[in-house]
Amino acid sequence: MPPKSSVRQRFSDACLSAGAALRGRPVTGDAIPHDGQTQGTAPTIGMNFPVCLFVILGCLLAFTTLVRADPIPKIAVLPLVALDGSVELGAGETLRDLLTAELNRQDIAEAEAMSIAPDLASLTALEAGRRALDAARQHAEARSIDAAIASLNEAIAAFETGGDIALIAQAHSARALALFQRGRDDEAQAGLRQALIFSPDAPLPEEKASPIFSRKVQTLRAQLAENSRSNLSIDSLPAGARVEVDGRSVGSTPLLVRDLAPGRHLVRALMPSSRQALVQMVELTKEAEAKLLFRRPHADPLATLLDLLAENRVDARVIDAALKLGFSRVMGGVLSGDGQGNVRLDAFLLDLKARHLHRPAPLTFDRDLLSAGIELSKLCRALLSSQVEALPSAIRPDGLPTGTRADVRFGALKADRATSSSSEVRPASRRPIDARKAAGELKPRER
Numbered sequence: 001m002p003p004k005s006s007v008r009q010r011f012s013d014a015c016l017s018a019g020a021a022l023r024g025r026p027v028t029g030d031a032i033p034h035d036g037q038t039q040g041t042a043p044t045i046g047m048n049f050p051v052c053l054f055v056i057l058g059c060l061l062a063f064t065t066l067v068r069a070d071p072i073p074k075i076a077v078l079p080l081v082a083l084d085g086s087v088e089l090g091a092g093e094t095l096r097d098l099l100t101a102e103l104n105r106q107d108i109a110e111a112e113a114m115s116i117a118p119d120l121a122s123l124t125a126l127e128a129g130r131r132a133l134d135a136a137r138q139h140a141e142a143r144s145i146d147a148a149i150a151s152l153n154e155a156i157a158a159f160e161t162g163g164d165i166a167l168i169a170q171a172h173s174a175r176a177l178a179l180f181q182r183g184r185d186d187e188a189q190a191g192l193r194q195a196l197i198f199s200p201d202a203p204l205p206e207e208k209a210s211p212i213f214s215r216k217v218q219t220l221r222a223q224l225a226e227n228s229r230s231n232l233s234i235d236s237l238p239a240g241a242r243v244e245v246d247g248r249s250v251g252s253t254p255l256l257v258r259d260l261a262p263g264r265h266l267v268r269a270l271m272p273s274s275r276q277a278l279v280q281m282v283e284l285t286k287e288a289e290a291k292l293l294f295r296r297p298h299a300d301p302l303a304t305l306l307d308l309l310a311e312n313r314v315d316a317r318v319i320d321a322a323l324k325l326g327f328s329r330v331m332g333g334v335l336s337g338d339g340q341g342n343v344r345l346d347a348f349l350l351d352l353k354a355r356h357l358h359r360p361a362p363l364t365f366d367r368d369l370l371s372a373g374i375e376l377s378k379l380c381r382a383l384l385s386s387q388v389e390a391l392p393s394a395i396r397p398d399g400l401p402t403g404t405r406a407d408v409r410f411g412a413l414k415a416d417r418a419t420s421s422s423s424e425v426r427p428a429s430r431r432p433i434d435a436r437k438a439a440g441e442l443k444p445r446e447r
Helices: 004-022 049-067 091-105 120-141 145-162 165-181 185-198 211-226 301-309 316-323 372-381
Strands: 074-077 110-113 230-237 242-245 248-252 255-260 263-270 277-284 289-295 329-337 342-351 356-359 363-366 387-389 406-409
Touching: 074 091, 091 110, 091 329, 091 342, 091 372, 120 145, 120 165, 145 165, 145 277, 165 185, 165 211, 185 211, 185 263, 230 242, 230 263, 230 277, 242 255, 248 255, 248 406, 277 289, 301 316, 316 342, 342 372, 363 372
Parallel strands: 074 110, 074 329, 230 289, 255 406
Antiparallel strands: 230 255, 242 248, 242 263, 263 277, 329 342, 342 356, 342 363, 356 387
């Protein structure tokens, strides 16, 4: 937008020229003062009706620009937060993009879509794990088994951070085979047991390496089936995260998973209305119940703000978090089911300077968001003229939807390896582990 001083100069020049033209007198640039000085050169204008009309229209345009007190407001559009598990994954981000496009299309605001920074730690960890596997293969081919075991330990730690359940199980199995070969039977037994916890049904590639190793695998499988079980209570903020335990889908939070074998387990949660996945490792003890809580990492200011909005309330904490985004206005909202298979949107526009909360009427549309475009167009038009409420205020006035804690038995579930990669939905690992090469193509000692 040009400076107001230059706008005033152009407006003054145009008015003087137009007045002179209407009187039939030419005006030159030397006759046009600017703050007491002679500046520039204005074109000579005679008594010409088309030219006069053009000049008058230009004056009106300049005047409109001059008297416009405020530029188009800049608004940060947040991903919409799901309050329950009935909302499809990614719906909050999809509606954010639709709202941003509609605000810009209607010239209501200069809208910018806000996104949580991607979690690169898991991707970095998986790459480090693959490099460690490559190193283990090289050590194994050189018959340096101790070095291969050390590299496999690094690979396991990296894969647990990255959350790839298939690679974790295979690396544990390859390490167990190498440990058996080195005579470290107790460590090998513990590692093989952990591999079977992560992969209770699928055969291990190392079973083909030796009949003795295969018999050990079968014995451990039977022991795991008979052992006392542990329970795991899983919650998330917001609720409704879709959870996998060791690659098996167990439902949406809040939930209680029963009959888990004691040991380490990989738990992965897809946060509601988002495609972001969070991963945690949990150690379960015999006949005990552990608890897990998933929430977005707060290194990102936007993640902090979305977690606060998941409490269905706009208050001073929300304002403090929103100010860190660098905008004077933010638009957001919460999504929830309406009990009839549709999605309800309670949106708001928060003026951070005035501390005003504009609340348009709630919207309802189908779960596939096919009707969302028309409804969002209406919402944007009514946004700035909507009701203003004092803070603090609930986003959904009738409160959070109530839900019950699901109770599932892990042994009755089927494994779903297709989505066992962590952090973001992405393609499977680039290549499988060659079990024989990872363990140095060694066989367990015959006893």
